[in-house]
Amino acid sequence: MVKILVVDDERDIQALFEQRFRKEIKNGELEFVFAFSGEEAITYMKDHDQEAVLILSDINMPGMSGLELLRRIKEKYEVPPPLVMMITAYGDTENYSLAMQLGADDFLTKPVDFTALKEKLKAKLV
Amino acid sequence: MPLSFAPLVVSLVLADKIRKYARVNSLQQWEKPLRYTLVFSVFLISTEAVLSAYSITKWIWHVYLIAMIAFSLEQKELRKLRMFVLAFVPFEIVSLITDLAEVINVDFFSANETYFKNAMSLTYIWMVAILFSQNRQFKAAEKERIKRQQEDELNKAIAIRKVELEGLVAERTAELTAQKEELELTLDELRSTQSQLIQAEKMASLGELTAGIAHEIQNPLNFVNNFSEVSKELLDEMMAELDKGNNNDAKEIASDIIQNLEKINHHGKRADAIVKGMLQHSRSSSGQKEPTDVNALADEFLRLAYHGLRAKDKSFNATLKTDLDANIGIIKVIPQDIGRVILNLLTNAFYAVNERKKLNIAGYEPLVSIRTKRQENKVEIDVSDNGNGIPQRVIDKIFQPFFTTKPTGEGTGLGLSLSYDIIVKGHSGELRVETREGEGTVFHIQLPINA
Known part of the structure; x- marks a missing residue:
C-alpha cells in the first residue's frame, strides 16, 4: 500500500483521482489522501508523520504556492524525503527549473495524462 | 490835378472782400467778374492819370461805385457782406452830393465847403469804424469756420476710420468664425478619439485578461475531458458487470456516472460563465x-x-x-x-x-x-x-x-x-x-x- 498525497485547490480533483485510480485503489495498490491548499498539506504531513511517500502538488494555488510547499517539504523531511511531483498548467521553463532546483522529483503539465502518470507512479514506487 | 484814390481804394477793398468771401464759400461764379472789376479799376485810374480827366472820370467812378454797391447789396449770396458794403454807402452818397453841389451851385458849395469836408470826414470815420468792427467779426467768423472745418475733417477722418475698422471687424469676425468652426470640428474629432481610446483601453485590459481567461477555462475543460473519459470507462465496466449479472455493482457504477455527468455539467457551466464574463467585458456597457x-x-x-x-x-x-x-x-x-x-x-x-x-x-x-x-x-x-x-x-x-x-x-x-x-x-x-x-x-x- 502506497499512500499518495494530492494537493490542489480544485476540490473535484478528488473525485477524478478516485475514479481514475479506482482499480489501483480497489486492489489496494495505492491510497490517496487530499489536501486543498499548501497549508492543509503541511498540516497533514505534520499530523501523519511520513505516511505519504509521494506528493502530487499543483503549483498555482491561493496562499502557499506549490513551490513553497515543495521547498518546505524538502527542507524539513530530509531522510528519506517523500517524492514530490509538481503539476502545473504553466509548463514554462522557469517554473520547471525552479521546481527542479527545489528538489522536485518530476514535473507534469495540465491536462494530466493519467496513463502516463500511472506508469510514472509505478516506475517511481516499485 | 487830383486823382480818385478814395474811389479806387473803395472799389479794390470791396472787390477783394467779395472775392475772399466768394472763395471761402465756394462761389466760383464770382471769380471772373471780380477780376474784371479789378482790371476796370486799374484802367480807370490809369486813364484818369494819363489824360488828367478827373472832372470826367469822377462821374464814372460814382456810377461804377454805386453800381458795385447796389449790386453787392442786391445779391442774396452776399447777404452776410451787407454790413460791410454799408460802410461805403455814406462815403459814396456824400462824395456824390459834394460833387453835384460843386457843379450845380459853386457859390453854395464854396460857402459851405467846410460842412462838406466835415461830412466827408465823418463818412471816413464811419467807414473805418465799420470796417474795423466787420473785420473783427469776420476774423471771429473765420476762426469759427476753420474750427468747424477742422471738426468736419476730423469727423470725416473718423468716418473713414470707422469704415476701415468695420471692415477689419468683419474680417476678424469671419476669421474667428472660421476658427470656431475649425475648433468645433477638432472637438468632434477629439470626442470620437476619446470614445475610441476608451474602447481601446477596454480592449487592452481585455488583452491583459486573455491569458487569465485561457487559464481559467483550461481547468474546467480538463475536468470535462477527464470526467467524460472516466465515465466512458465506467460504462464499459458497468456493461461488463451487467453481463455478469452483478446488478448491484452496475448500479453503483451508474451512480458514479451520474455524479460524473453532474460534474461535467458543472465545469461546462463554469467555462461558459467565464466566456460570458469576457464577452460582457468587451461589450460596450449597457449603462x-x-x-x-x-x-x-x-x-x-x-x-x-x-x-x-x-x-x-x-x-x-x-x-x-x-x-x-x-x-x-x-x-x-x-x-x-x-x-x-x-x-x-x-x-x-x-x-x-x-x-x-x-x-x-x-x-x-x-x-x-x-x-x-x-x-x-x-x-x-x-x-x-x-x-x-x-x-x-x-x-x-x-x-x-x-x-x-x-x-x-x-x-x-x-x-x-x-x-x-x-x-x-x-x-x-x-x-x-x-x-x-x-x-x-x-x-x-x-x-x-x-x-
Missing part, C-alpha cells in the same frame, strides 16, 4: 444598473487579473487574499463598469508588487488583497497591495487622463481616470487612495446602496 453580486465580481476579476499577469510574466507570484463580506447582498450597479474598475485596480496592484519584487528586498512577500464590506447604506470595496506606494509628487495626478508611470506603450494612462468617472459620476460613489511610500497602497471604493 444599465443591474442587481449584481459584487463578491462574485471581485473574486472573478481577482483570479482573471492574477492569471493574466501570471501568464505574461511566468516568474510572477503573489499571495492573494480575499476578505469578502458574506452579508454584502445583491446591489444595483453596472456590472461591466464596476468589473472594469476592480480589474484596473487589481492590475495596478499586481504591477506595484511586481515592481517592488524586482528590487529583491529580502523577505518581501508580494501580497494583493481585495476586501468587501457592507456598511449601513453603502458597500465598500478595498483593493490593497504591499508594493512601493505612490510617490507624493504624483499622487494628485493619478486620476488625470493619460497620466501613467508605466513605460511608454505599457499603460494607456486612462485606467484610473475612467475608474474615477465610473465610480464618482456613474455610481455617485467615492474613489479614494491611501498610500505610503515603501509600504503599499489601498484604493477604497464606496458605492451607495440606494443609488
Whole structure:
C-alpha cells in the first residue's frame, strides 16, 4: 500500500483521482489522501508523520504556492524525503527549473495524462 | 490835378472782400467778374492819370461805385457782406452830393465847403469804424469756420476710420468664425478619439485578461475531458458487470456516472460563465444598473487579473487574499463598469508588487488583497497591495487622463481616470487612495446602496 498525497485547490480533483485510480485503489495498490491548499498539506504531513511517500502538488494555488510547499517539504523531511511531483498548467521553463532546483522529483503539465502518470507512479514506487 | 484814390481804394477793398468771401464759400461764379472789376479799376485810374480827366472820370467812378454797391447789396449770396458794403454807402452818397453841389451851385458849395469836408470826414470815420468792427467779426467768423472745418475733417477722418475698422471687424469676425468652426470640428474629432481610446483601453485590459481567461477555462475543460473519459470507462465496466449479472455493482457504477455527468455539467457551466464574463467585458456597457453580486465580481476579476499577469510574466507570484463580506447582498450597479474598475485596480496592484519584487528586498512577500464590506447604506470595496506606494509628487495626478508611470506603450494612462468617472459620476460613489511610500497602497471604493 502506497499512500499518495494530492494537493490542489480544485476540490473535484478528488473525485477524478478516485475514479481514475479506482482499480489501483480497489486492489489496494495505492491510497490517496487530499489536501486543498499548501497549508492543509503541511498540516497533514505534520499530523501523519511520513505516511505519504509521494506528493502530487499543483503549483498555482491561493496562499502557499506549490513551490513553497515543495521547498518546505524538502527542507524539513530530509531522510528519506517523500517524492514530490509538481503539476502545473504553466509548463514554462522557469517554473520547471525552479521546481527542479527545489528538489522536485518530476514535473507534469495540465491536462494530466493519467496513463502516463500511472506508469510514472509505478516506475517511481516499485 | 487830383486823382480818385478814395474811389479806387473803395472799389479794390470791396472787390477783394467779395472775392475772399466768394472763395471761402465756394462761389466760383464770382471769380471772373471780380477780376474784371479789378482790371476796370486799374484802367480807370490809369486813364484818369494819363489824360488828367478827373472832372470826367469822377462821374464814372460814382456810377461804377454805386453800381458795385447796389449790386453787392442786391445779391442774396452776399447777404452776410451787407454790413460791410454799408460802410461805403455814406462815403459814396456824400462824395456824390459834394460833387453835384460843386457843379450845380459853386457859390453854395464854396460857402459851405467846410460842412462838406466835415461830412466827408465823418463818412471816413464811419467807414473805418465799420470796417474795423466787420473785420473783427469776420476774423471771429473765420476762426469759427476753420474750427468747424477742422471738426468736419476730423469727423470725416473718423468716418473713414470707422469704415476701415468695420471692415477689419468683419474680417476678424469671419476669421474667428472660421476658427470656431475649425475648433468645433477638432472637438468632434477629439470626442470620437476619446470614445475610441476608451474602447481601446477596454480592449487592452481585455488583452491583459486573455491569458487569465485561457487559464481559467483550461481547468474546467480538463475536468470535462477527464470526467467524460472516466465515465466512458465506467460504462464499459458497468456493461461488463451487467453481463455478469452483478446488478448491484452496475448500479453503483451508474451512480458514479451520474455524479460524473453532474460534474461535467458543472465545469461546462463554469467555462461558459467565464466566456460570458469576457464577452460582457468587451461589450460596450449597457449603462444599465443591474442587481449584481459584487463578491462574485471581485473574486472573478481577482483570479482573471492574477492569471493574466501570471501568464505574461511566468516568474510572477503573489499571495492573494480575499476578505469578502458574506452579508454584502445583491446591489444595483453596472456590472461591466464596476468589473472594469476592480480589474484596473487589481492590475495596478499586481504591477506595484511586481515592481517592488524586482528590487529583491529580502523577505518581501508580494501580497494583493481585495476586501468587501457592507456598511449601513453603502458597500465598500478595498483593493490593497504591499508594493512601493505612490510617490507624493504624483499622487494628485493619478486620476488625470493619460497620466501613467508605466513605460511608454505599457499603460494607456486612462485606467484610473475612467475608474474615477465610473465610480464618482456613474455610481455617485467615492474613489479614494491611501498610500505610503515603501509600504503599499489601498484604493477604497464606496458605492451607495440606494443609488
